[in-house]
Amino acid sequence: MKLCKISALLCLVVSTSSWALSNDTEQPIYINSDSQELDIQKNVVTFTGNVTLRQGSIDIRADKVIVTRQTQNGDQQTIDAFGSPATFYQQMDDGKPINGSAMKMRYETATEFLKMTDKAVLVQEGSEIKGKTISYKIDEQKLVATSGDQQRVTTILQPNQLKQKQ
DSSP, rough: OOHHHHHHHHHGGSOOTSSSSSTTGOOOOOOOOOOEETTTTTTTTEEEEEEEEEEEEEEEEEEEEOOOOOOOOOOEEEEEEEEEEEEEEOOOOOOEEEEEEEEEEEEETTEEEEEEEEEEEEETTTTEEEEEEEEETTTTTEEEEEEEEEEOOOOEEOOHHHHHOO
């Protein structure tokens, strides 16, 4: 049961009201990996090797996913996904998909904070944001993209999206 609760938190990496299908979080969670290790004393579950997590329209793929539950407050979890890159896909209520990728993704459930690091990319309807890091404060719906040394943040907006905003 504890493993099920911890595993359920993996879906929170991309489960936001602005991105998620309304019923995604009500769907069963399916996690597949080449191996899984549970450290009960440290409250850590590690999934390694071709990790896939699916819940509704959510699809996360990574080489390794680590879920850590804070011992002081069992409701606080940190979810780290690593890949070459780690990717996610989710369909929004309006039917439009959002895709993301980064070498590392970290989600802190207590603060509803998602940080994508190293070659971070978010794509929706052909528009995209690229940077060294992309941070998203889910409850406030605020996004910050930063660049690395000798690099710049790149944003590509498609003309059809600009027209819809007017």
